[in-house]
Amino acid sequence: MEPFTLLTGIAAPLDRPNVDTDQIAPARFLRRPRKEGYRDILFHDLRFSAPGEEYPDFVLNQPAFRQASILVADRNFGGGSSREQAVWSLVDYGIRCVIAESFGDIFWENSVKGGLLLIRQDEATLAGWRDQLRAAPGSTMSIDLDAQTISQPDGTSVAFEVEIARKRRLLLGLDDIGITLRHQDAILTAETAYRARHPWLFDRAAPG
Amino acid sequence: MAPRTLLQKIWDDHQILEEDGQSLLMVGCHLGHDGSYYGFSVLEERGLKLRRPDQFFATPDHGVPTRSRSLDDVTDAAQRRGVETLERNHARHGFTHFGLGDVRQGIVHVVGPEQGITQPGLLLVCGDSHTSTHGALGALAFGIGASDVAHVLATQTVWRKRPKAMRITVDGTRPAGVTAKDVILAIIARIGANGAAQHVIEYAGSTIRAMSVEERLTVCNMSIEAGGRAGMVAPDDTTIEYLRGRPFAPQGADWDAAVAHWRNLPSDPDAVFDTEVELDATAMEPMVTWGNSPENAVPVSARIPSPQDAASTVQRDTMREALDYMGLAAGQAVRDIAIDQVFIGSCTNARLSDLREAAAIARQGRAMVPAMVSPGSSMVKQQAEAEGLDRIFREAGFEWRESGCSMCVGMNGDLVAAGKRCASTSNRNFRGRQGKDSRTHLMSPAMAAAAALRGRITDVREFAQGAA
C-alpha cells in the first residue's frame, strides 16, 4: 500500500448525502481481478449515460475537477455494501481523501486498507467548502496527515482528528496481516483458552 | 464486575489484545460466498494457509442462477468464475461448502441460522454487509471488506475499535398487517440511514421478544441500513428452541454447556447504553419506501413528502433528485403508484414464514404484473414445496425460482429494466441497485404479494389476513 503523508490536490464538491457503495461501484462490475483496475467504474452510473457517454453535469466530468484527488461530500458517504471495490475505484481514479459528515461503517474500515484517508467534518463547514470550490473550480486543498491539518480552499488551516491506529497504517503504508502476524503467540494463547471455554464450536464437521 | 451489555460480553470474550485504541478480536465463525475469491488470492500471493478451515463455511449466492442449478445459465463469465473459484478453493482448503445443487445451498445469511452454524455469543464475520442478520440469534455479527476477509482467512482475527452501544426498544402488540419488515423500516425512517453510525444496536422490548427468530432475522438484517455496525437480539427461550436439533448446533453434553453460556449473555439489568431509542409498535402501519434510501419509508396510507418541507438545500435537492429518479410527484398517494413487477426474495424476507405470508395473499387472486419468488435457501424451497406454497404461487401467476440473491442485487442477471418499477422484499432501494435506472419500492412479503395482485402499491389490510 502506498503511504499517505502529504496530499495537495484539486478538491471536488459532491453535493449529495447517502452516496452509497452501489453508486460508487455498481454491483455488475464487482468480480474483476484487483489488478485489472477499477478506475473506469467509479460513480459509473452517475458519470456515464452509456459506455463512454458522460453526463456533462456530474462534477468529475467538468474539466476543472477531472483531476480531483480530494472529495468534499456530505452526510453518510459510502453507506451500504461491504464491497471494497468502492475504495479501489476511488483510489484507482486518483482520489486519496474523502471529507464528509459521516461514513458507512464498513467503508470506513475498508478505506485505510486501500490507502484512502477519510475525514469527518461538520455539515456547515462542508457546505462552506463546497460553495468555495464551486465558486473557484479547480481550487486545491492540502492534507498533512502527520500534522493533522487541512488547508481550506481559502488558504487558512484547520485541524482534523484521526485515530492513531489508522494514522500509523496510512503514514507507513502498513498492512494488517503483517501487523497481526507479529502477535502470533498471543493469538495462539487466546485461541487455546477460547477453545476450552467453547469446545462445541470447534471441529464442527459437516454432518451427513 | 460492572454491569455489561450483550455487546460488551461478546467483545470481552473475543478480545485478544488492544493496541493503538483497537482490539484484536478472535473470530468465532467466518462465512463466505462467491465473492470470497479475493481473500483467497491474497492467501496465495503471500504463501499463507487458511488458518481455521473448521471455522469457515461458504455457499455461493450472489451470482447463482435462479432458473436452474446449472452455471451455464449465468451469462456473465465473471460471475460464473466467482462460483467456480469458491468450489476450487473448497477443494484446496477443505472448509465446509454447500455448493450449487446441495440442498443446504442458499443465501449465506439464510443458511447460517438455518443450519445452526450461527449461534448466540459468537463473533461472526462475513464479506457482506448484511452479516448483521445473524445478530438475531444473539451473535455479534458484522460485514467486512475483501482485505479483512483475507486477514480473517489468514489469522482468524479482526481489528476493530470498540463500538458504542445503542438500544432500540420497541414495545406493544403489532397491529394486523404490520410485519417485522415494517418495524425495521419504521425504525430506519425514525433514526435515519446513518442514525446508528458507530453503534451496535441491541433490539429490545416486548415487540421484539414476541417475534419469532425468523422475524428477528429480518429486523437485524437491515441494521446496516440504519448505519449500524451490527444489530442483535439477546438470546432467550425462542432462540434456544430455534437452535435445538439443527445440523451444526451442539448436541448432548455440548448442548447443555452451550445453553448455560447463552443464558448468561443478555445485557445485565443495569447495563448502560450510549444511545437509547424507543418506538411504539401499536402505532405502526405497513411501510413502503418511495426514494433511494431506506430512510425514505412511509406508511402505505401516506402521501409522498414534498421537497419544500426539507430541512436544508442539500436535502431538498436530494429529494427532488430522488423523486425525479423514481418518477414520482410530491403529494401523490403511495397507494396510487402503479408497479411493473414484483420480487419476493433476498436475505431480508425469503424464509419460510415470509413465503407463507406472501402465499396467504397470493392465493386471493392473480398477479397482474410479472412476479417472481426466489426462496432464501434450497431448504426453504424444499419445505415450501412440501407445504404446497409453490403451487399457490404458480396458480396465482407468480414464477417459482431457485434460491440465490437474485433480483436483490441483479448480479446473476435477474434484473429490473431501466425505468421499471419493482415492489421488492429486499433491503436496498439505492439507485441502480436492481439494475441500471431501476426503481425499487421496499416492503414486506405480504405487501409485495398484494402489489402483484393489484398491479399497484396496495394496503395489505384490504385483504383477508391469515395463514395460507
Ligand code: SF4
Ligand atoms: S440477498 Fe441481497 S442483501 Fe442479501 S446477501 Fe444477497 S445481495 Fe446481499
